[in-house]
Amino acid sequence: MTSTYDLLRDRLRRAFDAIDEGADPVLRISERSDYQVNGVMALAKAQGVAPREMAARVLEHLEIDDLAEVEVAGPGFLNLTLTDSFLNAQLRALLGDDRLGVGLVEKRTVVIDYSAPNVAKEMHVGHLRSTVIGDSLARMYRFQGDRVIARNHVGDWGTPFGMLIEHLVDLGEDEAVASLSIGDLDGFYRGARAKFDADEGFKERSRSRVVALQGGDPETRRLWRMLVDESVKYFAEVYAALDVTLTPEDVTGESYYNDMLEAVVRDLDTAGLLVESGGALCVFPEGFVNREGEPLPLIVRKSDEGFGYAATDLAAVRDRVDHLHADEILYVVGAPQGQHFDMVFAVARAAGWLLDSVRCVHVAFGNVLGPDRKMFASRSGETIKLIDLLDEARERALSALRQRSLDVAPEARERLATQIARAAIKYADLSTDRQRDYVFDLDRMIAFEGDTGPYLQYAHARLRSIFRRLDAPWDGADVTFDLAESAERTLALGLLHFPEALDGALATLQPHRLSGYLFDLAQRFTTFYEACPVLSAPEPTRTQRLALCELCARTLSLGLSLLGIEAPDQM
């Protein structure tokens, strides 16, 4: 089906095109009517015509009577009120559409770089946002019909691996694997670090181990592989606990690009972009300066001849363009790295590796803050394990569930608690502008009241409970939506807005556009639910209301799934 928004916009565009080819009608959801058209004023200004006069001209060209009544309002807005027959037709189409009005785009390849934990290091709150936001974007892109290639840019290379491998050797392989597989990655890392700082001999061994690793010594590589594999296994557990779609196959760590780094340097040199400065090989992209106002380098090869992350990131861009054939590349990485990515993209474009046709975006996000508005950490100042955070949320959800007389088996209750805990944490992250910092407050995010994940899950569960109470199957095949009650009409309009909400989230790479919509829809539903009895209503009202409930449940469920949140039938 074609979405309501698209149908209206197409008609409006035709009228606008007749006056000025390509002019944007600026169609928006309105508080004063169903939709409003804001584009008349801009058009009037461009053409030197009085706005209301322009509105009249647009109306002359506008053929939209079958969809909406139009009224000129204020300085020159067009207010649209959908006709009953159009509303009915759209709702009926929605009932038969699994995609709830969302069209499929022409399939492109979208690479999304997200999560990026470090080998032999715990996943902590610092990884939460990248993981949750990236996964939501991946789900939305997939749903829209694109081919998504997730890239988990795991930190699996660099000098710390000398000490980590030596520590592994000291512990013995079996012991080390056991310690890693119980998920005590920080313990392992700290053990290595402590010895490195205290023991000169260990430090020396670590250094030569790095050399052996870089030199490709088979035994060293085997031990390194072991560390990586165990960590990736652990990450998979965390992703499962979070219900994140990343798999071990998506892991292309820093080491993945090692063999491409020489070529990066060589080709930059060939392109005449490479400059030696202080012993390091650099590119000075235009427009970047340091403290002193001097050109700022992107250091591709360090003065010790090692490669930095800039080289890896450049190699990754090339790989994603040349081998993955990306049409679009997204980096879901914290805001502090903004300048670094600006420089990498600038260099990649200057080198001709990244064409203008490939959209490359740093999807930046702010920090997770503690109640003191500082970086979220435990009392003792340590970072908090992601898995501990989830466990605590699950405990709270569980105790809340116990206080309810919900007729479910203990195992089912455990499962529910897990679903609620994930919803609480993910929704809190996905329901604010991602560029801002946000305060992590478990009490607020896990509450069943307010703008929370559990509230939306609850709204969905209430809807499903209606259908459980049905004594006989209902059939919506011949339903007619007359929407006589205003609460019915308000809910119905909300259902039609789903495609715009998703488009908005994708266009801005802001999942909170979608979460905000879902919360609004849930509120429309609860208002409707209070005002309009469903099961006890006489026919044909009963069938109509059941159909609205069905659509609402499906919209909530689908919408939440695109945020990576499950919608249980009962809670």
Add this chain to the structure above:
RNA sequence: GCGGCUGUAGCUCAGCGGAUUAGAGCAUCGGUCUACGGAACCGAGGGUCGGGGGUUCGAAUCCCUCCAGCCGCACCA
């Protein structure tokens, strides 16, 4: 110093060119109530949208400037 992000009700946040009363959630206060699940709903109070200029018929929204906070600015990612 340069650059980026942020500053909207007591708190947490939407809104980021558009319309007379700037929205929501939480908290507060007041209602609804023997219920199609009350973990709900309805209502009220509460804001000079950081300050000041400017553009415009119209600015929380665009431009300039100032203030405050956070972050980045050469070999760690």
